[in-house]
Amino acid sequence: MARSLDGLVLAPVADQAPGQVGTRTRFAYHEEDGRIWADYAGGDVVRGHLVGTRDGDRLDFRYVQLKQDGTTSSGHCVSTVTELPDGRVRLEETWEWESQAGGGTSVVEQLPS
Known part of the structure; x- marks a missing residue:
C-alpha cells in the first residue's frame, strides 16, 4: 500500500473542462x-470538499x-x-457527476517539496 495521504497537497496534471477543477486547483x-x-480550491473552484474511504x-x-x-455541483470518484x-x-481517478450529466478520468499528483 502506498503511504498515507495525510498532510499531502496534490494538484491536477491537466485542466478539465472550463468551470471545473484544473491545474490551479490544490x-x-x-x-x-x-x-x-480534503478541502480544495483554485481556478474556477472557490471551495470544494471531498469525503470517503x-x-x-x-x-x-x-x-x-x-x-x-x-x-x-457534486459527484462520485474512485481513485x-x-x-x-x-x-x-499520484491518484488516477475515474469520476462522474451526480448533479449533472458527465464524467471522465483525471490524474492528480503530489506537489514537489
Whole structure:
C-alpha cells in the first residue's frame, strides 16, 4: 500500500473542462483509519470538499464544490493511489457527476517539496 495521504497537497496534471477543477486547483488531503477527506480550491473552484474511504490503494469518495459563477455541483470518484519514481503520490481517478450529466478520468499528483 502506498503511504498515507495525510498532510499531502496534490494538484491536477491537466485542466478539465472550463468551470471545473484544473491545474490551479490544490487539494489538501487528510487520512485517518481508512477515512479520507480534503478541502480544495483554485481556478474556477472557490471551495470544494471531498469525503470517503480508503481500502488499500483504492479511494472511494463523494465531492461537492462551489464555482466562481455561484453554481454548485457534486459527484462520485474512485481513485487508485500509486507512487511515482521520485516518491511522490499520484491518484488516477475515474469520476462522474451526480448533479449533472458527465464524467471522465483525471490524474492528480503530489506537489514537489
